[in-house]
Amino acid sequence: MGRTGGSFHEMWRELLPIGRHPASGGYRRYAWTGADAECRAWFKEQAEGRGLTYEVDRNGNQWAWLGDPAAGDAVVTGSHLDSVPDGGAFDGPLGVVSSFAALDELRARQVTFTRPLALVNFGDEEGARFGLACVGSRLTAGQLTVEQAHRLTDGDGVSLPQAVAAAGYDPDRIGADPERLARIGAFVELHVEQGRALDLSGDRVGIASAIWPHGRWRFDFRGEANHAGTTRLVDRRDPMLSYAETVLAARREARLAGAVATFGKITVEPNGVNAIPSLVRGWLDSRAADQASLDLVVNGVEKAAREYAAAHGVDLDVVRESFTPVVEFDHALRDELSRILGKDKEAELKVPVLGTGAGHDAGILSGSIPTAMLFVRNPTGVSHSPAEFAAEDDCVAGVLALADVLEGLACR
Numbered sequence: 001m002g003r004t005g006g007s008f009h010e011m012w013r014e015l016l017p018i019g020r021h022p023a024s025g026g027y028r029r030y031a032w033t034g035a036d037a038e039c040r041a042w043f044k045e046q047a048e049g050r051g052l053t054y055e056v057d058r059n060g061n062q063w064a065w066l067g068d069p070a071a072g073d074a075v076v077t078g079s080h081l082d083s084v085p086d087g088g089a090f091d092g093p094l095g096v097v098s099s100f101a102a103l104d105e106l107r108a109r110q111v112t113f114t115r116p117l118a119l120v121n122f123g124d125e126e127g128a129r130f131g132l133a134c135v136g137s138r139l140t141a142g143q144l145t146v147e148q149a150h151r152l153t154d155g156d157g158v159s160l161p162q163a164v165a166a167a168g169y170d171p172d173r174i175g176a177d178p179e180r181l182a183r184i185g186a187f188v189e190l191h192v193e194q195g196r197a198l199d200l201s202g203d204r205v206g207i208a209s210a211i212w213p214h215g216r217w218r219f220d221f222r223g224e225a226n227h228a229g230t231t232r233l234v235d236r237r238d239p240m241l242s243y244a245e246t247v248l249a250a251r252r253e254a255r256l257a258g259a260v261a262t263f264g265k266i267t268v269e270p271n272g273v274n275a276i277p278s279l280v281r282g283w284l285d286s287r288a289a290d291q292a293s294l295d296l297v298v299n300g301v302e303k304a305a306r307e308y309a310a311a312h313g314v315d316l317d318v319v320r321e322s323f324t325p326v327v328e329f330d331h332a333l334r335d336e337l338s339r340i341l342g343k344d345k346e347a348e349l350k351v352p353v354l355g356t357g358a359g360h361d362a363g364i365l366s367g368s369i370p371t372a373m374l375f376v377r378n379p380t381g382v383s384h385s386p387a388e389f390a391a392e393d394d395c396v397a398g399v400l401a402l403a404d405v406l407e408g409l410a411c412r
């Protein structure tokens, strides 16, 4: 019985069109928007269609329970359904769909569950709308206070509480949820690999070892708005120049430190073709295999930015908007996954263990409960792009691996 992962394909086809932009082919599933609501409705339908106990927690995360949630020591699996602007189809949804398909697989194997099992969709993991990643899991883990959450606003000035209320949820409920976390014994998140390690090693599935330390810093370059056609170059205080030089400095510092640094988002005021900007606001995303390297990059970029700003008579404010320290996934749980998945392989064919520069809800929760991650091969490594891809048989391999892991952890 079992070992087909067959329900994956049907669920995938149902979810695929939701929030997909017709022109770019990318996904625009932003927290608390219509596309998010459609994804949530899909999750609820999958849960109730399987006779699971469906609930939405105080932070808007969706849970589907098999067994008694109050019994404790639950095994939880899942991921997120929201996306970055024009993101790919797999980042997040692969983990959620695979969770349901893995449960179907376990039911086909007629296993007996010895622990409660829950499937979860964590809200607002990408932070595309309010600028902070992993809001649903950070709130639940108490890593984001209610006050901080209430101060989050989107590009239209809509606050997070306003968006939550507009989506029909109660913003006054949001906050830490230690009781919920205390009932969880292990969280395993399956995710498309956002890199090429598995492609290079020739493996379909891998196990995460760690998440690199990473963060987001906002650089506000303030100059002087003026006429683009009549202002002499020597009379300008143009923040765009300082910003441009800082972007190049980020690439230089990252290369020197063996890290990564990206200025992927910028806002310009007044944003007129014929107006020298008064304000250029750029966001730096930087990540490195260790804290010292990350510090080297960020400090180097900030130092260079201040020099460039001074040279152009421009003021600079740098604000650290978010930071996630290195996450070493729980060694015991990670080794348990290796044992479970490696059982059919000779020693040299063990499932690979690999680090990642991408942040995940499993990383946020690792400070509160034992967490682990499974990665599914992504042949090009491309992610956060419509080109993101995972082959069908690799996705099914991921479902079967997740089913094996859940069976090993929660069944007999």
Ligand code: HGY
Binding pocket: 125, 126, 133, 134, 357, 358, 359, 360
């Ligand atoms: O940004 C990240 O690493 C994650 O995809 N939210």
Ligand code: MN
Binding pocket: 084, 091, 126, 384
């Ligand atoms: Mn992502």
Ligand code: MN
Binding pocket: 080, 091, 092, 125, 191, 360
């Ligand atoms: Mn993700």
Ligand code: MN
Binding pocket: 125, 358, 359, 360, 361
């Ligand atoms: Mn993630």
